[in-house]
Amino acid sequence: MFDVEKIREDFPILSREISGRPLIYLDNGATSQTPKCVVDHIADTYYRVNANVHRGVHTLSQEATDAHEAARRRVQQFIGAGSSSEVIFTRGTTEAINLVASSFGDEFLHDGDEIILTVMEHHANIVPWQLLQRRRNIKLRVVPIDERGDLNVDTYKSLFNGHTRLVGVAHVSNVLGTINPVREMIAYAHAQGVPVLVDGAQAVPHLRVNVQELDADFYVFSAHKVYGPTGIGVLYGKEKWLDAMPPYQGGGEMIAHVDFSGTTFGELPFKFEAGTPDYVGTSAFATALDYVDHIGLESIAAHENELLRYTTDRLQDIEGMRIFGTSEHKSSVISFLVDGIHHYDMGMLLDKLGVAVRTGHHCAQPLMTSLGIEGTVRASFAAYNTKAEAEAFVAAVKRVVQMFR
Template sequence: MEQTAVLEHFDVEKIRQDFPILTRKVNGKPLVYLDNGATTQKPKQVIDAIVEYYTQLNSNVHRGVHYLSQLATDAFEVTRRKLRPFINAAHEHEIILTKGTTEGINLVASCYGKAYVKAGDEIIISAMEHHSNIVPWQMLCEERGATLRVVPINDAGELDMEAYRAALNDRTKMVAVTYVSNALGTVNPVGEIIRQAHAAGAPVLLDAAQAVQHLPIDVQALDVDFLVFSGHKMYGPTGIGVLYGKEKWLDAMPPYQGGGEMIKDVAFEKTTYNELPFKYEAGTPNIEAGICLAHAVDYLETAGLNRIAQHERELLAYAGGRLLEIPELRIIGTAQEKSSVVSFLLGGIHPYDVGVILDKLGIAVRTGHHCTQPLMERYGIPGTVRASIAMYNTKEDIDALVAGVQKAAEMLA
């Protein structure tokens, strides 16, 4: 399918033309979409690919000898082939297609936990994790009699690296941390986190749900053991995600689910499991989303992740400066290294009330705890208003947000 031409510079107006939803109105106002941390909008290239699948290719994959099944299988496997260089995995079979980040984390917690975690062992996470990178590890610890250890953060929203180093010991069986905080925008020093964990003999899982669409990622350079992310946060469909795992771990761990595709031979006496990556892909996958994720990868690579990162850094700095012009507004999360998220409170006004007024003005933001309740408790707040930036956002979007927050301040004072 035709892709947008490679841009010599980042032309945001050209990018915006590829996203049909950005032309619509909400409550009679032009849509200003700043809830990209929850999900991103989709370019025409991805939307067209969805239509093409259902009108030209619809068939099950990996199992049929007929023409449509072969076409669908080939298109589905193109995605795996494109994802390998996208994150610089060593092998295609290290790319497992999942439902999303949450399933990827649960898969590792379950399968790695069965193989390697026993009573008295420890799992390390951070105080800024999404619930999806807390609860699976809690469940594992309860099941295996292990201990969950939490690395604290400072007031700026940065990890206490001294506390992290002190937490590592010979009982540490996994370090699971977010690459970029969905609630604060903090970019964690993941290279150092991985080096320290490996020195202690522990593998690392990175939650890259809020990173892969904003920053280039090289899993081999990082030497990370597991990395998970979701398609819908990187301009692709919902219901599809990626688990990267080093071959040595994926080979050693037991399967996650039993069923079709993940088997080589089945008898009532014994089943032999399939080779990678199919060992972890039981049942019929989300074929349409799997195929269309390749088009999202193409789109990101065409736009250029380095150009996207620079554009979003400029917008983030602009948003922070403009918002702080508003009396009584305070930003929650002021780490030196941030990406694409500005969370804030407006005096003593509840975030929900600010969000409702912004919605009336056609401005989409997220309010609440952002699935990070322990983090909000750390700051002693019920939640925040979160504006999360994507490649198609503009300074005009930020200006509209600032004007909307000022209006909310006047109305709710």
């Protein structure tokens, strides 16, 4: 039984008031809130088991190391990776993509090579490849979308040629909510001998992901969108690619032996984890994944999808409402504009009514350009949001609209 009121008890922040009104938090696409069990775990780790991981022979170091590596195995299990050595801890999705762009790019991309991206990519899956262009004379080719926000798969297939070396695609659009057909896209790319990186930042909180079933070469996501702490992310990479890629950064933890005549690097996954890791954050992330599985990711998704359908239907009754992203395959995001009202004004006034949404281009300016707009208002749902909150949100939007009429 999915008990949303019981779930809300795990998130003390939801009892806050904003401008004298109960907080309605609908900015989960940017950052989900963190349950008490995760915060308690962080405090307990600092109070009881705070010591640097790996190589330490004393008890605290060994306990911290065990928790850190157990967290790696927990992530492996959660995403269906074949080995824990294929799980690299990063600071987030952005660093994970930068790691691949730097290490994979330097090893496998050369002048004249091409990368296929989509117009709906987050800046994190655009800018690192543009930075690579400064070192390599490579070309970025872009898959467009149709009027509903679905990728044009025929165009995607037509972009492949003998120079294609990598595909980068969002599993779920952070603006449109579109769930892209990544399994089919990966299969087609592999038939051309091309590996695929999937940005799963918006997918992992809402969909059951199995990287082996998808056959993804790289899959990246962040803890803070899955009820976990900030500053922790994951790069999953197939072992064959990670073994062949050079280190991203140098320092402690990632070495086998250092001499002034040269250095040999550690085995996976440590080759890509230079310096002291956020071992408190990784074990707290494991607690967050336990929390998600305790509720049931499928139950969370069903709840969010019901809120998505209900809220979308209610918003469409508002005169001048434009909703961007109407795919049949959509996750927990509604991006919209109301004619005559700037997205910033809408977001600011909603905040005065206690509703937290995101406004602007959502780090997806190329998508906004293709839509012919500067930005949107974005509401995004999580497990703790309620139908009553959805109703209050719609009522707040209507009230703002009345102010401008």
